[in-house]
Amino acid sequence: MTRYVMVADLRRCVGCQTCTAACKEGNGTPPGVQWRRVLDLETGTYPNVNRVFVPVGCQHCANPPCMEVCPSTATGQRADGIVTIDYELCIGCSYCAMACPYDARSMVDHAEYAFGEQPTAVEATRIGRERIGVATKCTFCAGRIDAGTARGLVPGQDPEATPLCVNSCISGALRFGDIEDKDGPIATLLAENQWFRMHESEGTEPGFYYIWDKGAL
Amino acid sequence: MSQTVTSRRQRYWDLRAAGNFIGGGTGSGLIVVAAIAAVAGEPFRLPLALGLGFIAAGLSLVWLEIGKPWRAFNVFFHPRTSWMTREGIVATVLIPLGAIAVAADSVPAAVLAALLAAGFLFCQARILRAARGIPAWRQAEIVPLILATGLAEGSAVFLLAGSHAVPWLTLALLAVLAREAAWLAYRSGLGGTPAAARALGVFATPPARLARAAQLAGLAAVALALGFALLLAPGALAAPATLLAWTSGVLVALSGWGVKALLITRAAFIRAVVLPVVPTRGSGGRHARPV
Numbered sequence: 359m360t361r362y363v364m365v366a367d368l369r370r371c372v373g374c375q376t377c378t379a380a381c382k383e384g385n386g387t388p389p390g391v392q393w394r395r396v397l398d399l400e401t402g403t404y405p406n407v408n409r410v411f412v413p414v415g416c417q418h419c420a421n422p423p424c425m426e427v428c429p430s431t432a433t434g435q436r437a438d439g440i441v442t443i444d445y446e447l448c449i450g451c452s453y454c455a456m457a458c459p460y461d462a463r464s465m466v467d468h469a470e471y472a473f474g475e476q477p478t479a480v481e482a483t484r485i486g487r488e489r490i491g492v493a494t495k496c497t498f499c500a501g502r503i504d505a506g507t508a509r510g511l512v513p514g515q516d517p518e519a520t521p522l523c524v525n526s527c528i529s530g531a532l533r534f535g536d537i538e539d540k541d542g543p544i545a546t547l548l549a550e551n552q553w554f555r556m557h558e559s560e561g562t563e564p565g566f567y568y569i570w571d572k573g574a575l
Numbered sequence: 576m577s578q579t580v581t582s583r584r585q586r587y588w589d590l591r592a593a594g595n596f597i598g599g600g601t602g603s604g605l606i607v608v609a610a611i612a613a614v615a616g617e618p619f620r621l622p623l624a625l626g627l628g629f630i631a632a633g634l635s636l637v638w639l640e641i642g643k644p645w646r647a648f649n650v651f652f653h654p655r656t657s658w659m660t661r662e663g664i665v666a667t668v669l670i671p672l673g674a675i676a677v678a679a680d681s682v683p684a685a686v687l688a689a690l691l692a693a694g695f696l697f698c699q700a701r702i703l704r705a706a707r708g709i710p711a712w713r714q715a716e717i718v719p720l721i722l723a724t725g726l727a728e729g730s731a732v733f734l735l736a737g738s739h740a741v742p743w744l745t746l747a748l749l750a751v752l753a754r755e756a757a758w759l760a761y762r763s764g765l766g767g768t769p770a771a772a773r774a775l776g777v778f779a780t781p782p783a784r785l786a787r788a789a790q791l792a793g794l795a796a797v798a799l800a801l802g803f804a805l806l807l808a809p810g811a812l813a814a815p816a817t818l819l820a821w822t823s824g825v826l827v828a829l830s831g832w833g834v835k836a837l838l839i840t841r842a843a844f845i846r847a848v849v850l851p852v853v854p855t856r857g858s859g860g861r862h863a864r865p866v
Contacts, residue, residue: 368854401578401853408853410578423707429659430649449649450642452587453659456706459846465587467642491642554851560707570854 361420361439362498362513363537363565364524365547366413370531373398373411380526381415384499386484389472391464393496394523413523413532416441416462416496417556417564424454424463424493432492438536439565440498448492455493459557460564463495498534499523514544537565582770582847585709591640593839596699597728597832598633599662600721602626603696604729605736606673608746610689612737613682620677622737623685626729627673630695634666658705662698665691696725709843710771716761720754724831727754731793731827739820744801751794751827758790758834769849774842786833793826 373396381387381394397412422441425433432448435441455463469490471477477485499521506512506519513519514535524534535544552571555564605626613619638644651667653660669691676684700721703712711717730747737743766772777783800823803816 397579397581397848399579399581399848399850401850403577410850410853412848412850414848423705426656427659427702427705429651429653429657429663430646431652432649447646447649447652448643449646451637451640451650451659452642453657453702453706455587456585456708456712456843458708461581461583461708461845461847465642556848557846562707570852572855 359437359538360536361538361565362418362503362534363439363544363567364418364498364521365533365544365553365567365569367531367533367551367569368410368412369569369571370529371396371411371413372529372531374528376526376528377413377523377532380522381496383480383484384522385497386481386486387464387494388466388470388485390470391466391494393462393464393494412568414460414462415523415566416458416498417460417562417566418496418498419565420563421561423457423459423560423562427453427457429453436500438503440500440503441495442497442500443493443495445486445488445492445494450491450493452493459560459562463493465491465493467491514542578850580769580773580847582773582844584841585843585845588843589640589840590836591636593836594636595633596703596721596839597835598629598631598636599699600696600725600835601728601732601828601832602629602631602633603692603699604725604727604750605629605732606669606685606692606729607689607726608730608733608743609737610685610692611746612733612743613676613685615742617738619682619685619737620680622733623673623688624677625732625736626692627670627677629732630666630692631670658698658701662695662702665695665698669695696722699725708845710768710846711765711774711838711842711844714761714764714767714771716757716764720757720761723750723753723757724835726750728828728831731797731824731831734820734824735828739800739804739817739824741801741804744797744804744820747823747827748794748797748801751790751797754831755790755794768846770844770846773844774838777837777842780841782833783837786830786837789826789830790834793823793830796823796826799823 375396377394378392378396394415397414399410401408418439418441430447430449432444433454452465471481503513503519511519517525521534524532535542537544551569553567553569555567605622609619609623638647650663651660673688676688700718703717706712727750730750733743734747765775800819
């Protein structure tokens with residue numbers, strides 16, 4: 359079995375937001391909607407403070423709460439773990455947005471463009487009318503993965519089969535791959551470092567790992 | 576470890592969604608009280624019809640809110656796990672059955688409708704409980720709160736649309752007391768997470784204080800009205816007692832709607848990011864340590 363996951367090395371992330379820009383450009387999300395975000399957080403109490411950059415987005419949970427509550431079965435899950443939205447089934451009730459502990463879902467009621475009433479040339483080619491009035495979120499660039507694997511490429515290793523945010527990461531903080539490949543780079547990376555997943559107490563089993571230190575847990 | 580609070584208020588459910596919980600709660604409670612009246616041999620058709628109207632109005636508001644209203648039928652596709660689907664299914668049986676009870680003046684149909692209304696209200700409570708992204712809805716006390724609120728509002732409207740005799744004032748008082756207990760339990764549970772604690776701030780704002788003051792005034796008014804009814808001879812139960820009963824009904828219902836509107840639209844903060852540890856950076860002893 360394959361399960362695609364993403365790894366964010368918090369020690370490496372510099373908060374440049376290149377992943378955010380790459381996702382936005384590649385997926386044509388409207389203003390205000392960001393499937394991949396990088397939060398700029400301050401932790402601690404002055405003077406002992408830290409600044410942490412945290413990439414966030416859909417965590418592609420093994421037990422997705424969005425899928426549980428979705429009344430239309432529009433939210434689904436592929437065999438490789440990627441959580442999907444069928445835009446033709448979604449009724450736009452936004453219940454999934456209430457159920458997601460990661461604030462990863464968005465919905466817009468009408469087409470919006472970055473500069474006024476009309477789309478720019480790039481927007482005109484990228485905007486998806488089917489995504490108006492329905493829930494949207496990060497897809498792990500499933501289309502790229504499918505197209506790449508169909509050509510025998512390996513997601514996470516071959517850029518053409520890898521999510522855009524991972525490709526664009528300037529510091530190597532974002533990594534992607536099959537966690538079930540026990541000798542693969544993702545499994546090795548997680549075995550050699552300490553990591554956590556967000557809101558594990560909710561039982562969602564996120565497919566997004568945050569590395570924060572070296573050494574096994 | 577303190578950190579920047581990233582939770583933000585949910586952006587998608589506005590007063591139209593709140594209207595579903597207001598209409599559904601009040602309507603369900605009213606249908607339950609109407610069925611009790613039916614079994615007791617009292618007139619029940621008007622409050623039952625009104626209860627159905629509340630539920631239908633609430634569902635209509637949701638229909639106006641969803642992004643793809645012409646696909647609304649898809650809401651029935653996921654009964655296995657979605658409380659929203661279950662709510663929809665119960666409503667499709669409840670509304671025609673209630674209509675039959677009203678049209679045929681049927682007590683058995685009214686009782687069945689009341690059972691379905693209770694189920695409908697339970698579904699609404701579980702819709703909120705299943706919202707794992709919003710800690711203020713996620714806590715277990717939300718379920719008794721929604722149930723008690725619906726019953727209180729329904730029994731309050733029954734005082735206006737049905738009877739305000741002693742049994743119905745007693746029922747209203749018990750329901751309002753249950754709502755108070757559920758509210759106190761719910762409120763004491765907030766604060767478990769930063770996002771839920773932010774709801775406490777919302778409940779301290781002037782509109783929330785006003786709604787709470789009206790709730791307490793409603794409680795006092797119901798108790799006074801019941802006291803009037805018990806202490807005065809039936810013949811002496813004239814205009815003042817009736818006015819007091821109606822006032823209490825209005826206060827209990829409106830204040831409940833206000834609190835519910837705040838709960839859905841203002842006090843709902845998404846859980847967002849919480850870091851259990853911070854990354855190791857730099858050298859020597861400057862790196863952060865786990866907490």
